[in-house]
Amino acid sequence: MASLKELRSRISSVAATQKITRALQMVAVSKFRRAREAAENARPYAVRMASVIANLAAGVSGAGAPAMLVGTGSVRRELVVVATADRGLAGGFNGAIVRAARDHIATRQAEGREVSVITVGRKARDQLRRQLGDSIIASIEAGNAPSFDKAQEAAALVMEQFNSGRADVVSLIFSQFVSTVSQKPTIKQLIPAEVRTGGDKIDLKGAAYEYEPEETAILEALLPRNLTTQILAALMENQAGFFASQMAAMDNATRNAGEMIARLTLIKNRTRQAQITKELIEIISGAEAL
Numbered sequence: 001m002a003s004l005k006e007l008r009s010r011i012s013s014v015a016a017t018q019k020i021t022r023a024l025q026m027v028a029v030s031k032f033r034r035a036r037e038a039a040e041n042a043r044p045y046a047v048r049m050a051s052v053i054a055n056l057a058a059g060v061s062g063a064g065a066p067a068m069l070v071g072t073g074s075v076r077r078e079l080v081v082v083a084t085a086d087r088g089l090a091g092g093f094n095g096a097i098v099r100a101a102r103d104h105i106a107t108r109q110a111e112g113r114e115v116s117v118i119t120v121g122r123k124a125r126d127q128l129r130r131q132l133g134d135s136i137i138a139s140i141e142a143g144n145a146p147s148f149d150k151a152q153e154a155a156a157l158v159m160e161q162f163n164s165g166r167a168d169v170v171s172l173i174f175s176q177f178v179s180t181v182s183q184k185p186t187i188k189q190l191i192p193a194e195v196r197t198g199g200d201k202i203d204l205k206g207a208a209y210e211y212e213p214e215e216t217a218i219l220e221a222l223l224p225r226n227l228t229t230q231i232l233a234a235l236m237e238n239q240a241g242f243f244a245s246q247m248a249a250m251d252n253a254t255r256n257a258g259e260m261i262a263r264l265t266l267i268k269n270r271t272r273q274a275q276i277t278k279e280l281i282e283i284i285s286g287a288e289a290l
Helices: 004-057 093-110 122-135 148-163 215-289
Strands: 077-083 114-120 136-140 169-179 182-191
Touching: 004 215, 077 093, 077 122, 077 148, 077 215, 093 114, 093 122, 093 169, 093 182, 093 215, 114 122, 114 148, 122 136, 136 148, 148 169, 148 182, 148 215, 169 215, 182 215
Parallel strands: 077 114, 077 169, 114 136
Antiparallel strands: 169 182
């Protein structure tokens, strides 16, 4: 049985940890609100961008179609962009994304594809390089907050790989924010661009319109911007999901620390009572002996 000194030391240690987890929880709560608003505000732009591309793609076909829209005609080489957070202490948030990435990469390799990886976020880099170190061609830190510059940096690396012929297909793996208690690892194809079908039609009220310049030229300019937009939206979804997971994880840790302190305090009190009882017995026994 532990001594009173050891029990007091354990209680002090757990109490100090509880203060840290409570502080992290409060920080996560304040940052989560802003991150959720940013993610929700980014969704309409990304959806509208996809709708515009789908509208333009309907009038483009054949050999003149942009490569980012129709691909290279091969799927032999795939580039996978894995986006996580830089930090941990968020439950299984980063682990869920990495597991989805490993499963996706293993499936593609089993199909005979050559897979290369770009990681966005230190956790993706650290966890994937143990198993896929040779496949990682670049790593980017996610930073404290998603930014257009960070998304553009990742998009530039993707474009470099695609334009040089080292990637035929590009996929993005991130965590889609669903709710405070639910984040869904998601795999999205970036190249060839996914064309949304069945979306809302624009009511032109009988008017006819022509594109100037033609659809192909517009798509050539729009598709790289859409690539950056989709990556930025994914980073914002990740940010909201990370703080939601951290908020829940730190709340659980704080409550667990409280329960542990209660158990240790009970053991300490029982140990102290046993020690007092033992001393009283020794005093009484000594008095009777006299």
